[in-house]
Amino acid sequence: MSQVAIYPGSFDPPTRGHEDLIRRSLHFVDRLIVGVAASSPKSSWFSVDERIELLTTIVADEDRVAVERFDGLLADFARTTGANLVVRGLRAVSDFEYEFQMALMNRKLHSGLETVFLVPALHLTFLSSSLVREVASLRGDVSDLVHPAVQKALEQKLR
Amino acid sequence: MSQVAIYPGSFDPPTRGHEDLIRRSLHFVDRLIVGVAASSPKSSWFSVDERIELLTTIVADEDRVAVERFDGLLADFARTTGANLVVRGLRAVSDFEYEFQMALMNRKLHSGLETVFLVPALHLTFLSSSLVREVASLRGDVSDLVHPAVQKALEQKLR
Amino acid sequence: MSQVAIYPGSFDPPTRGHEDLIRRSLHFVDRLIVGVAASSPKSSWFSVDERIELLTTIVADEDRVAVERFDGLLADFARTTGANLVVRGLRAVSDFEYEFQMALMNRKLHSGLETVFLVPALHLTFLSSSLVREVASLRGDVSDLVHPAVQKALEQKLR
Amino acid sequence: MSQVAIYPGSFDPPTRGHEDLIRRSLHFVDRLIVGVAASSPKSSWFSVDERIELLTTIVADEDRVAVERFDGLLADFARTTGANLVVRGLRAVSDFEYEFQMALMNRKLHSGLETVFLVPALHLTFLSSSLVREVASLRGDVSDLVHPAVQKALEQKLR
């Protein structure tokens, strides 16, 4: 079967955990669309365009991955792109409950849309964009947590 | 990509929840092996052969599904069958933690083996084999919880 | 015994889940006061008056239900209204911990005030006001999630 | 409304936590049936008759409480006794998930049967029958954890 999957998120900024999940997804999907949510209610550090640019740099070596912006419902984005699978990472119990609700909601809004959850590499399970922002804003070393392009972007943002 | 996935479990007995997960998995895998764990430490109601027979009846209409027994580690069963994906359902937080540990352990024992988690149909999220056994042993109606073949087998077992 | 119970909340907006809980409560309480918290720290979509109007429309057919605003502590509102029971819904583990703390706090502030928790209808367990706001603001279909009066109010708000 | 509620459990043995929940329930139900499950799959320390006798002693001062044995499904016991409410205590997240599943199952088996959850007194939230058995079998002091009648019964059992 030819699979197109969406990996949706805020990616503010993308972390090594996001990158790990993208590469894991490619083990079982044919094509992956990294969907950058433009309509997130939370105020963001990086603009949608900056986040798309960072993600594009990070996955430049994977020709089966596309990075795209989406503005409305994930279910509608899936219909437009022809994706039948949503990929999400699970790190913690608190993740799980929110993700569970979203998976059920998305299935309700688009009955053919299945969500699959992956476990990130163990050493990345404690990592999140908000942790990266916190460490960076306190001038901590984030070189193990993000791609060099993201590290550079964080440094510019904080200058 | 050609995918072979394993859906491992005890299936003692198979429920409508297991059936739901099998059919959902076929949306994104090419071939699914339902792996009946023979070496479970818990004492079972149904023999491995009975469970295989019940599952085979339940998925008789799906020619991309095979039901097989496995005796040792899931990682070894995956190597033997050439599967690169494990499929599991997530219903509750307590599921999540155990499944998370097993996914990490299996990845450690077989680095190419990825586990993906699915959310069952909402009306089946509260269902489990142990709940079916409990209701059946108290002479409750299980017709909504299991396939007719399983219901019949439970009635014979309890006579 | 003659029971007066309070069902407190933000109801921003009321959902089908809130409505379900109100009707379930009427199975075992004589009179239910739906208490709309005016002093919520979170900024709201709908004014307290709008929320009271929507709730009043939704439960117009139930003459044992009153919808009232309250400004201070729930414990004080209970004293004023003579209620001895608080009703709350439980959907998820994260709900549970917060609700548990609030129930203990309210018992501390008003020792005769007991909190009872109900489980919503299964198909409504994934529903919340914030999910409704999210879906509505992304122009998704909320007709299954809220009463027609709420749907209309959301449409006007988003125009 | 005239309420009859069931408080079902194993009560092996009854603890101060069970007693607390019985008395709290009487704040909002007219009549409470403490239902001792005879068909529990777990092997018990005390026989059903012993547990009924202990509970009867503990609530001797409450004439609105009856202690009864039940053998089959809780839903059937509710039908027989005319109860429309099930009362259960919630202490921890792990409780919550199991109780949630059982509440949904019981509603499925008997649509008029509502489950309400109560929070025990704070100083009893860490208490359970299995903890009492563990402390007693290690010859620890259980006088704060159980009624004197239960303490005496435990001492006789362990002699």
Added chain:
Amino acid sequence: MSQVAIYPGSFDPPTRGHEDLIRRSLHFVDRLIVGVAASSPKSSWFSVDERIELLTTIVADEDRVAVERFDGLLADFARTTGANLVVRGLRAVSDFEYEFQMALMNRKLHSGLETVFLVPALHLTFLSSSLVREVASLRGDVSDLVHPAVQKALEQKLR
């Protein structure tokens, strides 16, 4: 061994739960530095100086406790002060996951820095600074929840 431990937090305001944890820590550490995080992203009710003053009043009788402000990473503050231990309280599952992530992150940033978790006194497990702020802003009685100095400061703040 001579131990210096840090108990970091926002303390906005300090509660009886914080005080309990400070005194418990002194059972096994030689010297405790209460570290008031100045760089918290959340807007605070009390200034860092006010919080330091309140904490200093609360622990005036303990000569092994120092109250200090810190601006950057906890790991850097530990290096500067020579502390090798971080002390934190655990009240709930949601605490646990966040604290777990922070402990792993801090160990990553400073490999000699161990985090130990304590359980507060049972009657304080439901207490938090945000609950105190909520009760105080609704004009509830907080005299059991905070030190008299904090109660007075809250009253002045709310006048």
Added chain:
Amino acid sequence: MSQVAIYPGSFDPPTRGHEDLIRRSLHFVDRLIVGVAASSPKSSWFSVDERIELLTTIVADEDRVAVERFDGLLADFARTTGANLVVRGLRAVSDFEYEFQMALMNRKLHSGLETVFLVPALHLTFLSSSLVREVASLRGDVSDLVHPAVQKALEQKLR
């Protein structure tokens, strides 16, 4: 302060996770007693003597560690040995709730006994004795999970 801490457990068998916790504890306690619970209700693979021997081998290089058997309550063992601290590892939410209850119970039985929780090394967070037994009984490779002495003992046990 001179600290004596107990690290209690079943250790059936000891894992690399237990070893990690022992060494972490030595960063902040003067002397550690590894307490092997002889009265565990669960049937064990290894006898208490075998488990003590294995642990003694594992920590042979640490002269501040003693391995001892205890038969009754942990609180009584602490009194006998003069320990004022209990050390436990936390890996998951399910751990947390049980450990929380035990810490409160032990404080009730011995008011001077404080429990502190540590986080194991990240790569050991998914490890438990039961997982080791499961992998070993399925003839999986446990060399990364346990000390060589334990691996040898497992092989002999399973021959």
